[in-house]
Amino acid sequence: MTTPSETQVCVLGLGLIGGSLMRAAAAAGRTVFGYNRSVDGAQAATFDGFDASTDLDAVLRRAAETDALIVLAVPMPALAIMLTHIAETAPHCALTDVVSVKKAVHDEVRAAGLLPRFVGGHPMTGTAHSGWTAGDAGLFRGTPWVLTVDEHVDGQVWTTVMELALSCGAVVVPARSDEHDAAAAAISHLPHLTAEALAITAAEIPLAFALAAGSFRDSTRVAATAPDLVRAMCEANQADLLPVLDHTIELLTKARDSLARRRSVAELVDAGHSARIRYDSFSRPDIMAITIGAENWRDELAAAGRAGGVIRSALPTRDSRR
Template sequence: MCVLGLGLIGGSVMRAARSAGREVFGYNRSIDGVEAARFDGFDATDALDEVLTRAALVDALIVLAVPMPALPTMLEHVLRTAPDCALTDVISVKGAVLQAVRSHGLHGRFVGGHPMAGTAHSGWAAGDARLFVGAPWVISVDDDVDPQVWALVMQLALDCGAFVVPARSDEHDAAAAAISHLPHMLAEALAVTAGDVPLAFSLAAGSFRDGTRVAASAPDLVRAMCEANSEQLQVSLDRTIELLTRARDGLAATGSVAELVEAGHAARMRYDSFSRPQILTTTIGAPNWRHELAAEGRAGGVIRSALPVLGSRG
């Protein structure tokens, strides 16, 4: 397996894959990151074409773990040096990645992925082999994904300790806007608002700390993921602004915020009791397998152990 980009997520994938017994090597643009990975005993280089040549020779699964702005350049190198390798990614948007992969003619061997895990820290040193344990890992089931490549990506996610959520790229992006990209925007707004009140930071405790945790993330990384999912994030922002405007108007008119507080509490209780039934009966590569997995994922179904693949032994 070849990981391109050894920051928090890529570095954690590299650690987790090696802990699962996989042979893994990787690339990082920053020599500091490469040297840190090597110091920890990992096979890393800053020579991109060299590592892709090696990936082509051993038919490695290539994992794209670079920020969205760097993706087109990375895909150009993959197309030139290792176009036949199976390809996946761990980038937090799926539609924009799929579009970029298609524009480079690499979609025949590509299956998108997004492990829903992370911290506010970045770089190789922030990585953790157990980052994905018990976390959802979205794997795209778009109309033309290859079943064999899909199975490879599924196994990677399971080896890293995650459970798999199958989803179409457009549906992933709508959900990610609501539960990942919108929280970043709200955290930034909360931090700025509190910063305008002289006593606020002196009094701040758990609620403020938890509500602004992701505002500590590197701004360039936050911008990259939010701007790449601009259309869906605007929908989520519009809905949030609508709710907050109604709460403000209600507070002014009646002195009450009951409507928003009660609706929010009810939604959170639904989340706490949300069940994730295990997907057991779908065979990858069978007729309508993509449609079946997308529907089961939409209903909350997850994959916790490898599904059978049509035509594979055992």
């Protein structure tokens, strides 16, 4: 059996994230090949010296023959059809994804009968750009890469995916799919919606763009993301996004009333400052003392991730112990 770090990597979808992953894995010395639906993207990747094809069936046969780790890097709407092909051609490969919403992906993977070899993933990175040409081998360096530790997860597959994330330079954060989705709603999907609202509001004020500087640029940066990507992640995470959106609207409405009646935004500003300061001092201890595959390993990893812990170098697995 190959060790995890020798496992070949098969990337399906060579956009910003998939394309960056292909570059990062190759830079780390991994054998990596991939599929892209558009000829343009596949040709650009090939031109840059990578092993890319538009022939999904051939790519999946190769994945099955080499027992590769398959990485789903397609947008949410393309996931179901991709999973159908995998179930037909490469059902025994280890499988992960880099799509943002974890419960929705989990449900699709289960529907395709591929859950036993699946570990969900989500690198917490990105830019406002998309496509192969926007990719960057350094995109994952130092960023949190969530790997799911739901009940069904297999230790060997988890180790294989952990090795990929670490070889791309990321730090691994273990989390339950449902906890990931609630957190992603608050720290990613919600800021996208406020960025859109701020951009629209400013665009209607004469002189606003003329004066716009750091506060506006930073707070609306993600509004430059392709609308389809923003919609896909927000709408797929509807159930977790609604409560945090409601909470933010409620906070702003209370501040509005306080500003109108008492000319004060003290309550919002004091609480916001203290929350942001807590974030700035949030510590990220290394997770080191957990063995993958040992009793309760999933629960222990989920608890460690919740407490801020990250995996910076490969954890031992039960099967690798002597």
